[in-house]
Amino acid sequence: MQVIDFMGWRKLALAVSAVLLLVSVASFFGRQLAWGLDFTGGTLVEVHFAESANLAAVRGTLEQGGFPGATVVAFGTDRDVLIRLPQGHSQLAGETVLSVLRDAADGGVELRRTEFVGPQVGDELREQGGLAMLLALGLITLYIAFRFQLKFAVSAVIALVHDIVITIGFFSLTGLEFDLTVLAAVLAVIGYSLNDTIVVYDRIRENFRKLRGLTPAEVINRSITETLGRTLVTSLTTVLVLISLAIFGGDMIFGFAVALLVGITVGTYSSIYMASNILLMLGVTKEDLMLPVREGADQDGLAP
The missing domain is CATH 1.20.1640.10 (Multidrug efflux transporter AcrB transmembrane domain)
Incomplete structure (x- = not known):
């Protein structure tokens, strides 16, 4: 050897x-x-679109809807989107996000889950x-x-x-x-x-x-x-x-x-x-x- x-x-x-x-x-x-959200605190929102989601458009819609700094990524398929919101939003932010996205997409958006992690x-x-x-x-x-x-x-x-x-x-x-x-x-x-x-x-x-x-x-x-x-x-x-x-x-x-x-x-x-x-x-x-x-x-x- x-x-x-x-x-x-x-x-x-x-x-x-x-x-x-x-x-x-x-x-x-x-x-x-x-x-990540686990350590900083914030809100995690998962939504499902009826058609393929344009992540850049979703990010722009959230920016205009009062959610600056939101992180938008695909989750599994091109219709499932995961949105991470920084601290400063309440536990009801998921419903507000859903409303903003539905208005921009004329419906066709479904809320799958919302998770809230406090800073503590x-x-x-x-x-x-x-x-x-x-x-x-x-x-x-x-x-x-x-x-x-x-x-x-x-x-x-x-x-x-x-x-x-x-x-x-x-x-x-x-x-x-x-x-x-x-x-x-x-x-x-x-x-x-x-x-x-x-x-x-x-x-x-x-x-x-x-x-x-x-x-x-x-x-x-x-x-x-x-x-x-x-x-x-x-x-x-x-x-x-x-x-x-x-x-x-x-x-x-x-x-x-x-x-x-x-x-x-x-x-x-x-x-x-x-x-x-x-x-x-x-x-x-x-x-x-x-x-x-x-x-x-x-x-x-x-x-x-």
């Missing part, structure tokens, strides 16, 4: 990750996120979402420290934070809406990336214990090479599904698919480079992974 020298590129990979992290953090604090609820969801991510990272740290060793836990959590920050930074840079479905995708990215990292860590631990005369970098290179096929096949099949969801899944699932697509791509890269790279920087050695010797084991072995 030809062992690929992944760690030979670790300095370049670290530089690339540092640039991506700096850009993501700068964008987050400079541009912020395009928070949006703030609570934002806070709870952040706490959910922090709790997940804390529990992951405890799990990996218990299963492997503290150095593995620290490097895995740093790699996960790397994936989360870059994924959120992508949404900040592109201006895509960040709602609860995207938050769910970010939490899913944590699980997916962690699974990849655990597979690599298992092989690193196994090779540290059985291989002799190799440096830590050589052991890590061999371990990543041995698991590379599994990592790439899993990631590529998942990416193909997500591309299909992003293209054909409609606007409601678009953000979820894009977040997973970005997160899994970055997570695959971090499982190969970041997690193992940081592990090497922390000075992992064979002694860190040696099994504890049971007291009296030598005497037992010499007993007649």
Whole structure:
């Protein structure tokens, strides 16, 4: 088996990750996120047209009807339209929107549903979402420290934070809406990336214990090479599904698919480079992974 020298590129990979992290953090604090209705509060109105809806015309009609800043997107078919209204409108805004659209379209518009999210609820969801991510990272740290060793836990959590920050930074840079479905995708990215990292860590631990005369970098290179096929096949099949969801899944699932697509791509890269790279920087050695010797084991072995 030809062992690929992944760690030979670790300095370049670290530089690339540092640039991506700096850009993501700068964008987050400079541009912020395009928070969705779930976090900002507002009104969501779904309407059905008897004929194909012209989104630009619907947007203009709402603007003239006293609903500036409304977001209008297709929802499933070209006759179903989803309208998001910012804060400042009452829970009866759905009926008013329906009246405005019916007047412009001479009827033929049906109200499917109206949802109202108050600003307090949006703030609570934002806070709870952040706490959910922090709790997940804390529990992951405890799990990996218990299963492997503290150095593995620290490097895995740093790699996960790397994936989360870059994924959120992508949404900040592109201006895509960040709602609860995207938050769910970010939490899913944590699980997916962690699974990849655990597979690599298992092989690193196994090779540290059985291989002799190799440096830590050589052991890590061999371990990543041995698991590379599994990592790439899993990631590529998942990416193909997500591309299909992003293209054909409609606007409601678009953000979820894009977040997973970005997160899994970055997570695959971090499982190969970041997690193992940081592990090497922390000075992992064979002694860190040696099994504890049971007291009296030598005497037992010499007993007649």
